Amino acid sequence: MTKNKKKIVYDSQGNEYELTGKIGEGGQGMVCSTDRSGTLVKVVNTRDPKKIEKILKQIKWIGQQNLSDLNMALPQVAIVKPKHGYVMELMDGLIPLEEVLNTSFNDLQDNESTEQYLQTGGVSRRIKLLLEIAKTLSELHSRGYAYGDLSPANIFVSQSINHSQVWFIDCDNICFNEREGVTHLYTPGYGAPEVVRNEQNVNSLTDAWAFAVIAFELLTHQHPFKGLGVEDAEPEIGEQLAFEGKFSWVYDTQDDSNESTGGIPLNVVSNKEIGKLFQQCFEEGKVNPLKRPSLSQWRAVLQQAVDKTLDCQSCRHQFFYNEHEVDQICPFCDKNAAPDSFIKFEQVLVVQEEGNDHYHFLNNIRILNKDSNMRFSSAPYGTELWDSADDLLEIKWVEDKLEILPINCAKFHINNSTKGIDSFHKKNIPLTRINPNNPYYVSAWRPSDIEDDEHLKLIQSYRWSMQ
Structure with a gap:
C-alpha cells in the first residue's frame, strides 16, 4: 500500500499518525487506533468552523484541569488536518466493555448458555469492573466534574479476565458539574430521561443514571427498560418512550407492565444491597434525579459485594455470601457451597x-x-x-x-x-x-x-x- 492511500492525520505540532482501524463511533465522531502503540485518535465528524473552534477550546480546557491522575485517556494534542480531533494515550491490553457485553450476550441469546458469561469473568469480575468504574467516577464527581457521555463503548477494560483495570476514553465531554453541563449529548439507551427529553444537560446525576444502566446490563444482560411493555409497543417508538422514562423498569415494585422477558434474573447476579440501589435509581430516581444513588454509594456497596463473593466449586460461577442463611446455595446450579x-x-x-x-x-x-x-x-x-x-x-x-x-x-x-x-x-x-x-x-x-x-x-x- 502506498503512502497516499493510507489514512494519515496530523496534530498541531506536525506529528503524523496513520489511522489503522476503527475502535468506536458515536454522534460526535470516530475513535481510531493508530500505528503508534498506546495511541488513539478521535476524528470529529464536522467541518463547521464554529463547532471546530468549540471543540479545540474544550480540548485545551480539559488539558488544564487536575485530572491526570485518573484512569482517563485525556486529550493530549489537537488533530488539525485533514480533519479535526485529538490524540489520546491508552495502555495496551485493553478492550471496550461493549465487547465483553456482546460476547456473553450473544452466547446467552443464541445458545441459552452462561458459559461466555463465565469465560469473560463471571459475576466476580463484573462486580470488580463496576467497582473500578465507580471509583473513577466518584473521584471525578468529588472534584466538581461530570463525565457526560457514559456508555460501554467509552469504557475500556483489561482483556485478561485475571485483571480488572478500567480506563475511560472519549473524555472531551467532561464538564464542570454545576447541575448544568455544556451539551445534551448522550448515547442512546444510556441517557438519563431528562436528557433524552431535552430538559436537562449532563451532570453527575445523569452520570449516575448511565452508570446504573451499564451495571444492570453488565450483570443481567438486559436493559433495565426494555421489557414486555416495550416489546409490545410499536418498534422504535416503544424504546424511545422507555428512554424518556415513560415506562416502568423491568423489576418495578409497583408496576409490572414492562416486566423482564430475558437475560439473567437480577437475584442470581446481585445481592440485596445492589438490588436496592437499582430500585432507588430506576423508580424514585427516574422521576427525581436527586434520589439517584451517588457513585460514592455505589462504590461502597460494590466493595462489600466484591468481598462477599463465593466461588462455586460445582459449576465455577460466583455468587454472594448471605450472612442470614446457614447454607450458601449457588443460584446457577443450586448446589450448596462446601464449608x-x-x-x-x-x-x-x-x-x-x-x-x-x-x-x-x-x-x-x-x-x-x-x-x-x-x-x-x-x-x-x-x-x-x-x-x-x-x-x-x-x-x-x-x-x-x-x-x-x-x-x-x-x-x-x-x-x-x-x-x-x-x-x-x-x-x-x-x-x-x-x-x-x-x-x-x-x-x-x-x-x-x-x-x-x-x-x-x-x-x-x-x-x-x-x-
Missing part, C-alpha cells in the same frame, strides 16, 4: 470492659475463597480511611494452611483464646485450627505510623476474626 471451600472474616471492635477484652462484631464481612488471597489495612472497613489506607497484611490460602504475611513494613498481632503473638514475619496456620468456637483474631499496623501507646491500642482494637 471447607471458604473462610469468613468478620471485623470486630475489641473493647476493654472491667479488665477483660470484649469482642463486638461489626457485621463487616469478607470471604476468602479456596486457593485465593486477600489483603487488609488497619482502618475500619467500609470507611474512606479503608479506601485510602495502605495494605498491611496479605492472607493466602495455600493447600492446607493460611499464610499470614505482613507487607509494607507492617507488623501484625494474631491471637485466639489461648495465646497471641506479634510478628514482622510470615506465619502459617493449618486450616484444621480454624475453628468458629475458638476463632483467631488478627490486626496489623506499621510501627513507623504509630504516635504513642494510645494510638497503637486504637489500631489494635479493630481486628478480623477467622471462622
